[in-house]
Amino acid sequence: MENKYEGLKLRNQLCFPLYSVSNLIIRRYKPLLDKLNLTYTQYITMMVLWERESISEKELSSALFLKSNTLTPLLRKLVNKGYIHIDKNIYDERSIVISLTERGRQLKDEAVCVPASMASAINLSAEEAVYLYNILYKILEVKSRKKY
Amino acid sequence: MENKYEGLKLRNQLCFPLYSVSNLIIRRYKPLLDKLNLTYTQYITMMVLWERESISEKELSSALFLKSNTLTPLLRKLVNKGYIHIDKNIYDERSIVISLTERGRQLKDEAVCVPASMASAINLSAEEAVYLYNILYKILEVKSRKKY
DNA sequence: AGGAAATATATCGTGTGCGATATAATTTAG
DNA sequence: CTAAATTATATCGCACACGATATATTTCCT
Numbered sequence: 001m002e003n004k005y006e007g008l009k010l011r012n013q014l015c016f017p018l019y020s021v022s023n024l025i026i027r028r029y030k031p032l033l034d035k036l037n038l039t040y041t042q043y044i045t046m047m048v049l050w051e052r053e054s055i056s057e058k059e060l061s062s063a064l065f066l067k068s069n070t071l072t073p074l075l076r077k078l079v080n081k082g083y084i085h086i087d088k089n090i091y092d093e094r095s096i097v098i099s100l101t102e103r104g105r106q107l108k109d110e111a112v113c114v115p116a117s118m119a120s121a122i123n124l125s126a127e128e129a130v131y132l133y134n135i136l137y138k139i140l141e142v143k144s145r146k147k148y
Numbered sequence: 149m150e151n152k153y154e155g156l157k158l159r160n161q162l163c164f165p166l167y168s169v170s171n172l173i174i175r176r177y178k179p180l181l182d183k184l185n186l187t188y189t190q191y192i193t194m195m196v197l198w199e200r201e202s203i204s205e206k207e208l209s210s211a212l213f214l215k216s217n218t219l220t221p222l223l224r225k226l227v228n229k230g231y232i233h234i235d236k237n238i239y240d241e242r243s244i245v246i247s248l249t250e251r252g253r254q255l256k257d258e259a260v261c262v263p264a265s266m267a268s269a270i271n272l273s274a275e276e277a278v279y280l281y282n283i284l285y286k287i288l289e290v291k292s293r294k295k296y
Numbered sequence: 297a298g299g300a301a302a303t304a305t306a307t308c309g310t311g312t313g314c315g316a317t318a319t320a321a322t323t324t325a326g
Numbered sequence: 327c328t329a330a331a332t333t334a335t336a337t338c339g340c341a342c343a344c345g346a347t348a349t350a351t352t353t354c355c356t
Contacts, residue, residue: 004260005198005260007258007260008256008262010196013192014280015170015173016346017284017285018166018173018284019174020284021170021284021287022167022170024213024287025166025287026167026286026344027345030345034327039310040163040312041313044164047158050153061334063172064168065171066177066314067166067314068334068335068336069313069338070313070314072337073337075286077311092321092334093320093321093334094219094324094334095321108156115156118163123287128210132166133165135163135272135279136166137165137273138276139169139172139173139272140165140169140172158322175314190342205304206304214342214343214344215344216305216307217305217346218343220305240304240352241351242303242304243305244304258346279302
């Protein structure tokens with residue numbers, strides 16, 4: 001017979017290790033990203049731009065699962081650092097066009113070594129990493145289906 | 149031959165879905181925890197106390213992988229809400245003793261339904277949940293071995 | 297015993313994340 | 327064809343997380 005409080009024990013939670021691992025990995029990134037003058041969230045934003053060159057805030061929002069209340073101040077910081085431009089979209093003045101500066105483009109080469117450094121800090125087998133990856137995206141997909 | 153930028157693509161990152169899933173689940177908790185007047189971090193703190201009744205900040209810190217700069221203000225909020233007491237440890241005046249108030253103890257019964265509600269929001273099979281759980285703790289253990 | 301090192305907690309400043317709401321531009325419906 | 331609904335972004339207030347540092351107490355070493 002289970003104690004009715006069994007579900008409330010910290011060691012029976014799935015969210016807690018998810019949250020802790022996420023915090024842990026971002027802490028591990030910090031010394032690497034400091035060299036690029038980027039925070040973790042700024043780094044994933046730059047990753048999107050290194051693939052796309054130019055994007056609206058709405059598209060960035062759905063790529064990163066973050067909303068304007070997080071992105072707007074973050075983008076302003078990236079402008080201040082000289083990594084991106086922000087312009088109005090000529091065809092829809094509600095919308096903005098985010099694009100890389102030359103400096104932002106250069107930064108990609110300085111960032112090339114970051115993923116490998118991080119992989120060695122996590123220390124999972126390739127098989128475990130793939131399984132983890134798939135399960136995490138499975139959770140994220142439920143999210144998008146439910147229109148969150 | 150792989151593009152040297154392959155590792156920099158967002159879809160090749162493991163950290164990004166970890167971070168996004170962690171944010172997502174905490175967002176899902178919010179409406180449930182609002183009813184208890186708790187944030188997610190306050191909730192996991194209360195979980196520790198529901199199991200232990202009394203703990204030092206140092207022990208809490210190592211249970212939650214959070215440091216005093218996060219915990220000190222958070223504990224103050226829980227005091228203001230009437231859920232915990234904070235007293236000096238008589239035997240070591242550097243240290244504090246965190247304990248539940250009667251109201252804090254009652255809250256445990258109001259929280260009993262939260263874990264089941266959350267489990268249904270995540271939507272993994274039991275097998276996937278166990279695998280995910282083990283892999284996450286594997287990552288956290290490396291962390292503690294490395295004395296982070 | 298007494299000064300130095302270690303330990304426990306607190307404080308500071310920065311940058312997220314979030315729900316709620318505001319504003320401005322565009323689209324839609326009657 | 328215009329008023330209402332929708333959309334894209336911005337702003338506000340709150341609560342984390344974090345590294346760095348400060349303070350107070352205890353322990354350790356000689």
